[in-house]
Amino acid sequence: MRLRLFLVLLLSTVMASGCVVRSGGRGGGGGGGGDTSDGTVDDGTDTDEDGLTDAEEDDLGTDPDDPDTDGDGYDDGDEVANDSDPTDNEDGIFRGGYPFNDDLEDCDDEDFLGSAGEGDQLPCAEFETQFGEDYNLWNMRGSAAFMVIDTSAVWCGPCNSMAAWLADQTPDLFGQNLDAARENVWDGNVRWITALYENGAGQPADVDDAESWDDAYPAEGVPVLVDGDSEMIGWIGPPGIPSLSLVDLDTMEVLIVDDTSAVLNALLSL
Numbered sequence: 276m277r278l279r280l281f282l283v284l285l286l287s288t289v290m291a292s293g294c295v296v297r298s299g300g301r302g303g304g305g306g307g308g309g310d311t312s313d314g315t316v317d318d319g320t321d322t323d324e325d326g327l328t329d330a331e332e333d334d335l336g337t338d339p340d341d342p343d344t345d346g347d348g349y350d351d352g353d354e355v356a357n358d359s360d361p362t363d364n365e366d367g368i369f370r371g372g373y374p375f376n377d378d379l380e381d382c383d384d385e386d387f388l389g390s391a392g393e394g395d396q397l398p399c400a401e402f403e404t405q406f407g408e409d410y411n412l413w414n415m416r417g418s419a420a421f422m423v424i425d426t427s428a429v430w431c432g433p434c435n436s437m438a439a440w441l442a443d444q445t446p447d448l449f450g451q452n453l454d455a456a457r458e459n460v461w462d463g464n465v466r467w468i469t470a471l472y473e474n475g476a477g478q479p480a481d482v483d484d485a486e487s488w489d490d491a492y493p494a495e496g497v498p499v500l501v502d503g504d505s506e507m508i509g510w511i512g513p514p515g516i517p518s519l520s521l522v523d524l525d526t527m528e529v530l531i532v533d534d535t536s537a538v539l540n541a542l543l544s545l
């Protein structure tokens with residue numbers, strides 16, 4: 276009963292405070308047998324199953340018993356295959372430490388076609404991050420149970436409020452205490468991406484806007500993606516922003532399309 280009342284309260288506050296929308300991996304793998312640089316035979320054993328054989332790890336100076344030698348969240352084999360240093364935790368595959376997934380085989384669509392519906396699969400599309408790197412959304416697959424898609428614009432006051440809340444700059448969101456929701460994001464139980472489609476002047480957002488947004492509202496683990504082509508917001512099609520949608524990170528299907536209250540309630544109940 277309390278939850279239902281809360282939902283109604285939250286829904287009404289979100290509706291009242293929203294903005295009207297005015298318009299519109301890199302490779303992977305590694306490892307293999309062969310001879311090593313010191314002439315010893317590599318029998319192909321990969322004890323820690325990180326894609327590098329024990330002999331290769333011996334050459335590289337990585338730990339054959341630890342898939343992530345430097346503890347930056349990326350496996351040694353993935354780091355080598357993607358030209359980051361497996362012994363330097365300041366040098367990862369993606370700036371920001373965002374998840375990496377080298378298996379995009381199940382993805383059929385790279386483009387956003389039509390409009391999002393419940394059960395539709397998220398395209399394996401790339402967006403530029405606030406660091407100027409291309410990031411395929413399917414890298415998030417398997418990194419948590421769910422991912423929130425937050426479609427926002429710089430000119431939208433409530434979008435800024437939501438970002439400030441997520442960055443722990445304000446205690447409440449739209450007058451509600453939703454700590455359990457954001458703590459699930461901070462703890463990595465849920466992934467969150469913010470897709471910015473317009474800047475403060477209502478023009479298409481670019482990487483500078485994404486960088487400024489991240490500087491103003493730094494939230495660890497949350498990529499700020501440049502949606503200046505309005506691909507994401509065009510696909511989701513919210514009549515108002517901020518708009519939250521929810522994706523199942525196992526199937527990559529959209530569970531909730533443009534229902535901010537429902538998504539926040541889902542995050543509260545995890």
Ligand SMILES: [Ca+2]
Nearest residue numbers: 321323325327
């Ligand atoms: Ca290994």
Ligand SMILES: [Ca+2]
Nearest residue numbers: 338341342351
């Ligand atoms: Ca290793």
Ligand SMILES: [Ca+2]
Nearest residue numbers: 343345347349
């Ligand atoms: Ca690593």
Ligand SMILES: [Ca+2]
Nearest residue numbers: 360361363366
């Ligand atoms: Ca590294």
